Amino acid sequence: MRRTLLAAALAAALSLAACGGDDGGSGSDAAASSPSGPSGKITVFAAASLTESFTELGKRFETAHPGTDVAFSFGPSSGLAQQITQGAPADVFASASAKNMQQVVDAKDAAAPATFAQNSMEIAVPPANPAKVAALADLAKPGVKVALCAPEVPCGTVARKVLANAKVAVTPVTNEADVKATLTKVKLGEVDAGIVYVTDVRAAGAAVTGIEIPDDVNASTAYPIATLTDSKNAALAKAFVDYVLSAEGGEVLSAAGFDRL
Amino acid sequence: MSRGRRRPAVSRGRFRPAVSPRLSKGRPRPATPWPLAVPAVVAVGFLLLPLAGLMLRAPWRSLPHLLAEPAVREALRLSLLSATLATLCSLVVGVPLAWVLARTSWPGLSLLRALVMLPLVLPPVVGGVALLLALGRRGILGRYLDAWFGVTLPFTTAGVVVAETFVAMPFLVVAVEGALRGADRGLEEAAATLGSRPLHTFRNVTLPMIAPSLAAGAVLCWARALGEFGATITFAGNFPGTTQTMPLAVYLALEQDPDAAIALSLVLLAVSVVALVALRDRWLRAGVAS
Numbered sequence: 001m002r003r004t005l006l007a008a009a010l011a012a013a014l015s016l017a018a019c020g021g022d023d024g025g026s027g028s029d030a031a032a033s034s035p036s037g038p039s040g041k042i043t044v045f046a047a048a049s050l051t052e053s054f055t056e057l058g059k060r061f062e063t064a065h066p067g068t069d070v071a072f073s074f075g076p077s078s079g080l081a082q083q084i085t086q087g088a089p090a091d092v093f094a095s096a097s098a099k100n101m102q103q104v105v106d107a108k109d110a111a112a113p114a115t116f117a118q119n120s121m122e123i124a125v126p127p128a129n130p131a132k133v134a135a136l137a138d139l140a141k142p143g144v145k146v147a148l149c150a151p152e153v154p155c156g157t158v159a160r161k162v163l164a165n166a167k168v169a170v171t172p173v174t175n176e177a178d179v180k181a182t183l184t185k186v187k188l189g190e191v192d193a194g195i196v197y198v199t200d201v202r203a204a205g206a207a208v209t210g211i212e213i214p215d216d217v218n219a220s221t222a223y224p225i226a227t228l229t230d231s232k233n234a235a236l237a238k239a240f241v242d243y244v245l246s247a248e249g250g251e252v253l254s255a256a257g258f259d260r261l
Numbered sequence: 262m263s264r265g266r267r268r269p270a271v272s273r274g275r276f277r278p279a280v281s282p283r284l285s286k287g288r289p290r291p292a293t294p295w296p297l298a299v300p301a302v303v304a305v306g307f308l309l310l311p312l313a314g315l316m317l318r319a320p321w322r323s324l325p326h327l328l329a330e331p332a333v334r335e336a337l338r339l340s341l342l343s344a345t346l347a348t349l350c351s352l353v354v355g356v357p358l359a360w361v362l363a364r365t366s367w368p369g370l371s372l373l374r375a376l377v378m379l380p381l382v383l384p385p386v387v388g389g390v391a392l393l394l395a396l397g398r399r400g401i402l403g404r405y406l407d408a409w410f411g412v413t414l415p416f417t418t419a420g421v422v423v424a425e426t427f428v429a430m431p432f433l434v435v436a437v438e439g440a441l442r443g444a445d446r447g448l449e450e451a452a453a454t455l456g457s458r459p460l461h462t463f464r465n466v467t468l469p470m471i472a473p474s475l476a477a478g479a480v481l482c483w484a485r486a487l488g489e490f491g492a493t494i495t496f497a498g499n500f501p502g503t504t505q506t507m508p509l510a511v512y513l514a515l516e517q518d519p520d521a522a523i524a525l526s527l528v529l530l531a532v533s534v535v536a537l538v539a540l541r542d543r544w545l546r547a548g549v550a551s
Contacts, residue, residue: 152513185498
């Protein structure tokens with residue numbers, strides 16, 4: 001699912017790039033000539049866990065700034081960082097981990113990222129809760145099938161940090177490629193529990209039940225955002241980043257379950 | 262098919278597979294028309310350029326170190342094992358299916374053919390979701406497997422074989438069905454006239470006749486299974502040693518360490534090339550020399 005999504009996003013990004021000469025040009029011209037605000041089109045690469053909240057932020061931003069068009073490509077932060085350093089045409093990067101943002105900064109594709117939110121973890125179980133999971137310790141019981149994100153992606157790193165904090169040794173039945181795939185295995189009832197972001201449990205609604213992880217063992221990941229050096233519409237890119245960091249942006253993110261800093 | 266057509270193909274009690282004309286010697290070769298040559302060169306460039314990219318970017322110096330990881334050997338072992346088992350499963354049920362599709366006729370057969378060939382065009386991830394809904398723990402059949410036998414396929418090596426078989430079997434069926442349609446029915450009818458039972462005829466007449474296509478179909482099926490990604494990660498999950506095949510290892514390595522991903526890709530590439538070349542040679546020799 002994610003691969004097709006990425007492919008579609010890539011195709012969209014490429015077609016954007018193809019007509020980007022015109023759009024970018026007219027966009028910066030317009031920005032220069034009208035002091036009222038930026039216009040034109042930007043592409044935002046954002047972590048999969050930001051899918052719902054950034055889609056909402058994009059809509060609000062476009063409404064507040066008529067004549068702007070904000071397109072998104074959602075995926076695992078690690079994969080998006082790879083695409084950016086390989087030259088993918090993007091204007092803004094919002095990562096689910098400081099590490100992946102640092103890769104982009106190290107490659108001189110971005111500078112001065114700002115952290116805009118934090119996300120902590122929660123146990124997700126199918127609504128029927130067949131294994132009667134009530135706490136982290138239950139995940140280590142024999143016969144309980146657990147899905148985690150792969151250690152290579154941010155949600156897998158944080159989930160393992162949580163288990164280490166709680167001193168619970170869990171052998172998952174699968175290391176999923178991203179947080180949405182982990183959530184899907186829980187939704188379908190193929191596993192008895194998964195460890196995902198608080199925001200994913202909230203976005204899934206009634207399809208899964210969330211079991212809170214105590215604050216003293218929970219771990220979180222910080223979300224940095226930055227404009228990209230190669231952006232063809234730096235004015236609009238900066239305006240969108242400012243909007244995400246604004247009070248209104250914060251409200252949308254809090255409603256989705258993110259912690260503000 | 263012409264009834265009762267005779268072919269002088271019987272010798273020493275064995276039926277000789279027909280030698281395809283392009284392999285016979287001494288025939289004048291037609292000159293390649295240039296309107297075909299130009300796009301053909303473009304196609305070659307298009308298909309080989311990505312391979313060149315992989316070769317040029319490969320971290321040759323650290324390659325031995327990257328490949329010495331036990332995880333790599335484990336993924337390779339699992340890939341070879343599951344692709345081979347998937348091919349065997351495909352042969353056991355796919356060849357009979359091809360026979361039914363090629364040799365019987367009843368209403369709805371063309372619809373059935375379209376449906377069983379669907380995995381050829383279905384995005385593999387969709388195939389994986391469909392498998393979960395059918396054979397998963399809550400699936401229409403899977404729930405009974407779980408309740409009655411305590412068997413759940415997702416997250417097991419058997420699940421990998423199931424996912425690969427689902428995606429790869431149609432490649433075998435297409436090849437074998439085509440061969441059965443093109444094969445000479447006269448030989449089978451002659452065998453029947455001489456008192457050979459149907460199953461005996463199938464084994465001793467039909468199968469040797471279609472052997473080259475059967476081998477080619479099996480190789481295609483195996484290669485497709487070896488490279489399977491979408492259905493496997495969706496249905497069987499991803500865990501080292503149990504369900505993490507080479508393509509899954511490549512994909513996840515790419516998230517963190519592109520050099521490791523390229524190294525793994527090279528291994529998969531080398532295995533595929535060796536297998537395709539070796540099996541194709543054997544198949545060609547069998548076709549010409551038997």
